[in-house]
């Protein structure tokens with residue numbers, strides 16, 4: 001199979017990437033942003049680094065100091081309801097989406113190149129507020145292969161398979177606010193699955 005697949009417009013997505021537009025209605029988007037803002041967001045912390053983005057975790061939390069997953073608060077009702085809709089759209093089992101990360105990117109905040117922890121398997125992201133440029137790169141013999149996918153507000157994207165295991169992703173800082181709700185399944189090797 002080729003490394004990339006074409007969409008209808010001839011641009012390319014890394015394999016395993018999927019996008020569903022219009023998952024969230026406009027009025028609902030405002031309510032979701034308010035829920036995220038009210039969830040006790042704290043600056044993302046990694047060793048001595050304090051990220052510019054603000055986050056809160058439910059279900060499970062990746063403890064970067066101890067380098068392992070730890071239980072986190074259970075999902076509040078609004079997230080349980082959203083999870084059912086996402087699972088239906090993506091044809092997954094709602095309970096399998098065991099970890100939720102809420103993130104707010106204030107102007108100037110982004111996320112650098114990374115691959116999510118191998119403790120997680122699939123990632124389902126709901127994007128709110130400003131459009132994001134989700135960038136992908138993968139090392140090849142000719143240097144980096146790259147792809148950039150615009151993620152419109154109120155859409156859902158999925159990272160699964162090669163785009164999760166072979167490609168890194170990042171989001172460039174932008175001048176406007178963006179909110180994301182990412183659901184993750186746990187890797188099969190994880191003792192809780």
Ligand SMILES: O=C(O)CCC(=O)C(=O)O
Pocket residue numbers: 101103111116125127169171179180182
């Ligand atoms: O904000 C997003 O949509 C994704 C952020 C991300 O890559 C992550 O939290 O691992």
Ligand SMILES: [Fe+2]
Pocket residue numbers: 114115116169
């Ligand atoms: Fe990520």
